[in-house]
Amino acid sequence: MPAEKRQRGATAIRSDEGTLPQFTLPQVGFSLDSLPRKHLLSAAVLLLCLCIVIFAMPSRDTSESRQEVAKVTAQVPPAGNIPVPANPEPLPATGSPEPSWQRQTVRSGDNLSLIFKRAGFNDRDVHNVVSQAPDGKSLGRIFPGQTIGFRADTAGELEAVRHTKSPLETITYTRTASGFDSEISLRTPEPRETWAAGEITSSLFLAGQDAGLSHNMIMELANIFGGVIDFVQDPRKGDTFHVIFDELYLDGEKFKDGQVIAASFTNQGETFSAYRYRDANGDVSYYNEEGVSMRKAFLLAPVDFTRISSNFNPNRLHPIYKTSRPHRGTDYAAPTGTPVFASGDGRVVKAGYSRANGNYVFIQHGEQYVTKYLHLHKRKVKQGQRVSQSQVIGTVGATGAATGPHLHYEFLMNGVHRNPRTIHKKLPKAKSLPQQEMAEFRQAISKASVQLASLRSNNQLALNDAAASTNTP
Numbered sequence: 001m002p003a004e005k006r007q008r009g010a011t012a013i014r015s016d017e018g019t020l021p022q023f024t025l026p027q028v029g030f031s032l033d034s035l036p037r038k039h040l041l042s043a044a045v046l047l048l049c050l051c052i053v054i055f056a057m058p059s060r061d062t063s064e065s066r067q068e069v070a071k072v073t074a075q076v077p078p079a080g081n082i083p084v085p086a087n088p089e090p091l092p093a094t095g096s097p098e099p100s101w102q103r104q105t106v107r108s109g110d111n112l113s114l115i116f117k118r119a120g121f122n123d124r125d126v127h128n129v130v131s132q133a134p135d136g137k138s139l140g141r142i143f144p145g146q147t148i149g150f151r152a153d154t155a156g157e158l159e160a161v162r163h164t165k166s167p168l169e170t171i172t173y174t175r176t177a178s179g180f181d182s183e184i185s186l187r188t189p190e191p192r193e194t195w196a197a198g199e200i201t202s203s204l205f206l207a208g209q210d211a212g213l214s215h216n217m218i219m220e221l222a223n224i225f226g227g228v229i230d231f232v233q234d235p236r237k238g239d240t241f242h243v244i245f246d247e248l249y250l251d252g253e254k255f256k257d258g259q260v261i262a263a264s265f266t267n268q269g270e271t272f273s274a275y276r277y278r279d280a281n282g283d284v285s286y287y288n289e290e291g292v293s294m295r296k297a298f299l300l301a302p303v304d305f306t307r308i309s310s311n312f313n314p315n316r317l318h319p320i321y322k323t324s325r326p327h328r329g330t331d332y333a334a335p336t337g338t339p340v341f342a343s344g345d346g347r348v349v350k351a352g353y354s355r356a357n358g359n360y361v362f363i364q365h366g367e368q369y370v371t372k373y374l375h376l377h378k379r380k381v382k383q384g385q386r387v388s389q390s391q392v393i394g395t396v397g398a399t400g401a402a403t404g405p406h407l408h409y410e411f412l413m414n415g416v417h418r419n420p421r422t423i424h425k426k427l428p429k430a431k432s433l434p435q436q437e438m439a440e441f442r443q444a445i446s447k448a449s450v451q452l453a454s455l456r457s458n459n460q461l462a463l464n465d466a467a468a469s470t471n472t473p
Contacts (some may be wrong), residue, residue, distance in 0.1 A: 101149040132179035189248035200239040227296030262448035291433035328417040329410035358400025374408035
């Protein structure tokens with residue numbers, strides 16, 4: 001081959017690896033018209049592909065953004081070097097949420113079978129809980145207003161039952177591998193000490209209401225002083241009372257009244273004070289400053305806040321039979337449903353109904369004494385039952401030979417009827433604290449004694465100021 005043709009066709013390139021030939025296109029002149037049609041079509045397709053590639057390339061802004069992200073990512077330390085905060089936030093639960101409780105309220109006439117059925121469970125579930133759990137039988141003692149909660153597992157089978165007996169007591173029955181188990185949860189309310197004072201204008205009940213006392217607290221006050229004051233006969237306008245007591249709170253709200261710590265009642269110028277004290281035997285009662293029990297063997301009256309409609313009278317003309325028949329008791333007129341109390345500790349020897357007496361209850365107190373309660377609307381005790389002083393044994397009514405709602409109360413000593421209004425002067429007093437316990441008693445009531453004296457003093461000053469302002473022209 002001639003030398004000129006070799007030089008135009010190839011040029012030798014020297015490198016460390018040897019000589020490589022480099023080819024170059026010959027300088028040839030041509031036009032589009034001289035190319036075949038199929039070549040033109042191929043070129044057009046190639047040009048279109050090149051345009052698509054150019055437009056698909058990321059813009060400069062996008063590239064810069066990716067570079068910024070890369071920079072930020074590069075600044076994150078390795079996983080092993082991530083600093084842990086002193087109080088790390090709890091991580092959200094990754095598992096499925098705990099099944100919720102389905103609550104059912106016990107209705108009047110309900111039983112466990114009906115309640116379980118409303119919750120979607122059957123009698124077999126009832127049987128398993130009641131028979132397997134140690135406290136299962138307690139679930140059968142349900143009352144209207146209580147709530148029973150049910151929890152099912154993921155398969156819909158009964159997993160737990162929660163019986164809320166009261167705001168203070170809950171029993172939870174949980175299914176285990178060996179059957180249902182039970183757990184009792186008890187809550188204790190917080191006691192907060194408070195006080196109240198009032199002046200009698202018509203009755204203790206109305207004065208107590210004006211002082212902000214609940215019905216139960218007024219009844220408790222009457223029970224404490226029921227052995228020394230007859231609240232049917234004794235209270236007079238101008239009498240005063242002062243009481244220090246606890247209020248029980250649950251979750252920051254008042255749950256109910258607590259115990260009376262100390263109280264005083266001034267009746268016709270004479271002041272009676274009572275202090276709550278637990279003696280060496282663990283018995284709780286109320287005593288005056290000298291350690292003498294406020295509780296007498298019998299209450300002066302077995303029903304509170306009433307009027308005497310008929311006294312003991314051996315020659316009374318009977319209002320219905322119109323014959324001279326002795327009235328061997330005292331009649332206390334009161335609205336139907338008013339509670340009637342056992343006047344002393346004893347045992348119910350008779351409880352029933354007769355045409356003359358209506359619903360009645362007879363109580364034996366030791367060997368000597370019997371009390372009788374006639375014309376009751378309802379009886380709350382049964383024959384043979386033991387009762388304690390101030391326990392509700394029935395309610396006032398008009399059953400039997402009665403012209404209106406009232407309690408007929410009789411008192412017998414050694415089988416002979418006695419006037420209930422006067423026999424109390426001859427009855428034995430309740431026990432007093434032993435002398436060796438008096439030092440501890442005085443120490444225990446010292447704070448309450450000072451508080452009562454302060455309340456009476458402040459109340460008297462307030463009454464004097466009110467009287468002075470009323471008399472000022």
